[in-house]
Amino acid sequence: xxxxxxxGLASELANLPLETRYPPFTLRQYAGFWxxxxxxxxxxxxxxxxxxxxxxxxxxxxxxxSGTTWLKAxxxxxxxxxxxxxxxHDHPLRRRSPHDCVPFLEISLALADDMDxxxxxxxxxxxxxxxxxxxxxxxxxxxGRLAAAxxxxxxxxxxxxxxxxxxxxxxxxxxxxxxxxxxxxSLREAVELFCAGRGLSCPQWRHVVEYWEASRNEHHRVLFLxxxxxxxxxxxxxxxxxxxxxxxxxxxxxxRGVDRAIAELCSMEELKNVEANRKGRTGSGVKADAFFRKGxxxxxxxxxxxxxxxxxxxxxxxxxxxxxxSFADSTTPVSGQPSTLAK
Ligand code: A3P
Numbered sequence: 001x002x003x004x005x006x007x008g009l010a011s012e013l014a015n016l017p018l019e020t021r022y023p024p025f026t027l028r029q030y031a032g033f034w035x036x037x038x039x040x041x042x043x044x045x046x047x048x049x050x051x052x053x054x055x056x057x058x059x060x061x062x063x064x065x066s067g068t069t070w071l072k073a074x075x076x077x078x079x080x081x082x083x084x085x086x087x088x089h090d091h092p093l094r095r096r097s098p099h100d101c102v103p104f105l106e107i108s109l110a111l112a113d114d115m116d117x118x119x120x121x122x123x124x125x126x127x128x129x130x131x132x133x134x135x136x137x138x139x140x141x142x143x144g145r146l147a148a149a150x151x152x153x154x155x156x157x158x159x160x161x162x163x164x165x166x167x168x169x170x171x172x173x174x175x176x177x178x179x180x181x182x183x184x185x186s187l188r189e190a191v192e193l194f195c196a197g198r199g200l201s202c203p204q205w206r207h208v209v210e211y212w213e214a215s216r217n218e219h220h221r222v223l224f225l226x227x228x229x230x231x232x233x234x235x236x237x238x239x240x241x242x243x244x245x246x247x248x249x250x251x252x253x254x255x256r257g258v259d260r261a262i263a264e265l266c267s268m269e270e271l272k273n274v275e276a277n278r279k280g281r282t283g284s285g286v287k288a289d290a291f292f293r294k295g296x297x298x299x300x301x302x303x304x305x306x307x308x309x310x311x312x313x314x315x316x317x318x319x320x321x322x323x324x325x326s327f328a329d330s331t332t333p334v335s336g337q338p339s340t341l342a343k
Pocket of ligand 1 (some may be wrong): 062063064065066067068069070162165166167169266267268269271291292293294295296299
């Protein structure tokens with residue numbers, strides 16, 4: 001364990017700054033980020049105390065609503081392709097939600113009735129494990145040792161306005177599922193919270209910049225992807241990811257179209273039509289269809305007024321000042337990322 005930052009975190013919770021306007025969560029500010037109480041009280045301490053990282057772990061990290069579900073499907077299908085060829089009719093992704101194929105580290109622990117059993121489930125996953133997290137880089141279990149001890153991190157970043165609109169729509173839909181009425185949670189309110197850096201996992205720009213910096217400092221350990229670039233070139237992005245995860249597609253596999261078959265299996269059209277994603281619920285109780293909406297870039301402008309868009313742009317610009325990071329770099333080709341981002 002590093003510096004003991006979470007000593008007594010659960011008991012300190014009541015003293016942390018509180019935000020109750022973001023349904024269905026009660027958020028608390030901890031180490032600069034607004035996180036659900038349940039994550040701080042249970043998920044984070046358990047991830048630190050009970051999770052034993054392995055050198056071949058693959059951790060998929062993201063700010064919520066940035067393409068996590070897609071990333072989970074792509075990484076799972078790629079890492080497990082020997083056991084589950086993408087053409088297989090009973091491929092796990094044709095039967096189960098990507099969220100049930102790849103668990104969230106802190107969320108599975110936070111929501112567990114039996115913490116010991118949940119930790120044992122994570123331990124029992126076959127290597128290389130593929131896990132996911134919404135935790136900021138600075139709050140990962142043992143961030144200092146992570147690069148040396150715990151495999152690789154793939155981060156997906158998305159345009160803030162699209163992530164915000166996706167999050168607002170998801171919040172309203174998913175809150176209904178858990179019996180919370182979020183109908184009065186307006187987009188304006190969501191925008192104001194986001195701009196004040198007080199939404200779920202916010203400030204978003206800080207979440208992104210932490211991983212971006214990590215990818216520059218340790219580009220063999222942290223791959224920084226952009227959702228928009230993945231949309232533009234899904235197969236190219238997938239190849240980059242596979243190589244980074246240590247399971248590059250061989251020329252023979254590329255010849256046979258294994259990479260293209262995985263990109264197809266994980267496409268919005270395919271996943272949206274899987275029965276488990278249309279009618280099922282994920283392990284955390286959310287209706288699985290809430291994770292599949294449009295999956296495009298720029299949809300924010302169909303929901304936000306230009307004035308709201310400007311507010312977000314200004315807040316993000318202010319938040320990014322001095323960081324060297326720009327969301328406009330989404331046009332950088334994926335194949336150019338490691339050298340572009342290397343210091
Ligand atoms: P929209 O609401 O803009 O459509 P997350 O998985 O991090 O919760 O992010 C959800 C966003 O990713 C949603 O964006 C969702 O539609 C989109 N998404 C889900 N599956 C996808 C896929 N296979 N390809 C592209 N986008 C996908």
